[in-house]
Amino acid sequence: MSGRKNISERRILIYSALLTLGFAVGGIVLGNWVGSMVIIFDGAYSLVSLALTLLSLLAATLMARPNSKRFPHGLAALEPIVIAIKAAVILGLVCISIYSAIISVFEGGREIDTSVATLFGLINVIGCAFGWALVANKNKKLGSGLIAAEIKQWQMDTLISVAVLLGFVVAWLLLQTSLSAYAVYADPVMMLLMAGYFLKVPAVMLKEALSELLHMSANxxxxxxxxxxxxxxxxxxxxxxxxxxxxxxxxxxxxxxxxxxxxxxxxxxxxxxxxxxxxxxxxxxxxxxxxxxxxxxx
Known part of the structure; x- marks a missing residue:
């Protein structure tokens, strides 16, 4: 990888890390305040994403080093290793969240402050969409695998935020009807509905990374x-x-x-x-x- 390309890659990862930090802190604090497990999941996902972004930044720095006697073929394998770690961690986080949502449903749901939560959801959707578009646009000419994995993280974060917003809108609508008693289930049920997609994306990432580490044939x-x-x-x-x-x-x-x-x-x-x-x-x-x-x- 050229020096200029590596510098651009690290700069994009730093941008991504700073944006992610803001969403992580905001999500966890507000999620605990309004009592929403989906917002907490969104914040926790952003916090994990931050750690994974810092891992990608470390890998990009190491991969920029010239080949040595110890690593005669360079450190290109660090990229699929980092992507595999990202995918495995995200899979674990999603599975834990699904388990928590199921427990919440059986325990009678969760009451949330839908007005504050809906406002947060809207702001979060706009912010995550901006982060996704920014990182994706900067990677068009770069073509970095690490940044591509970062884009998928932002994509998932944006879709989580959309699901959060929809869940709160549904909860608010239910509160205005005779079905208001079911509004407490909107939060955990929305978490379960997201599960299919959020299990697929990291699973595909993990499969592709492992195929590279095992030196399987390219696509x-x-x-x-x-x-x-x-x-x-x-x-x-x-x-x-x-x-x-x-x-x-x-x-x-x-x-x-x-x-x-x-x-x-x-x-x-x-x-x-x-x-x-x-x-x-x-x-x-x-x-x-x-x-x-x-x-x-x-």
Whole structure:
């Protein structure tokens, strides 16, 4: 990763951390004040997000360091490790919140101050949407995996805030009708309704991060793009190129290519270097640091 890109990545993560800190403190304080478990969950999620953002910031700093004898291949694997930790923590937080919501339903629901809570929900939706848009916009040219995970955190936080707001609106509407007795269930039921989505997103993040750590093949679209680039390399009658494997680890794309040559034909080292340069030129547009491994196959 270039120095400029790494500086931009760290700057975005610092912005995200400062925004998250404000939402975390506000959510937990107000949630305890009005007695809403959904607001407390929103604040707790923001607090966890802050810790995870700081972890991403540390990883970005370490990944900027040059390769060393101890880490000859760099620290690209830190990116999927951090994403896996983020996903696992978010999954745990969601599961705990679902359990608390179920207990609350069986205990008769929770009374909340809907007027204050609704106002907080509206402010939170606007603020989280701003944070989501800001981080996503800054990552358009950067293409960072760490920032992409940060965007998903903001996306989840925004949707949590929308669910919080809807829950309080429903509770307020119920209070105006003959069904006012059921208003106490709006808060925990809304928490349960959110569960499906909030279990899916971190689960997908965890799956993708683990696939990188296990050096599984990259996704089909990326593999197809690499295959297309290799086929566009100027043909050489003495050499036939085939892609052996494509794996993605963090911001690195590791590509193994077999150079098939006939047994009676000798190939000079400069020809191999020319082929490598042609391949690197074709793959240059990909938003990753490409590592090419060429193997001679007779």
């Amino acid at each position: 089909n679209s990326l593999c197809n793009e690499v295959h297309q680039c290799v086929t566009e390399v100027p043909s050489n009658n003495a050499v036939d190129l085939t892609v052996s494997s494509v794996t993605k680890v963090g911001n690195e794309l590791r590509i193994d290519i077999d150079m098939h040559i006939e047994e009676q034909i000798k190939i000079a080292p400069k020809d191999i270097e020319i082929t490598r340069n042609q391949l690197a030129k074709k793959l240059k547009h990909l938003p990753y640091k490409c590592q090419l491994n060429l193997s001679l196959v007779v």
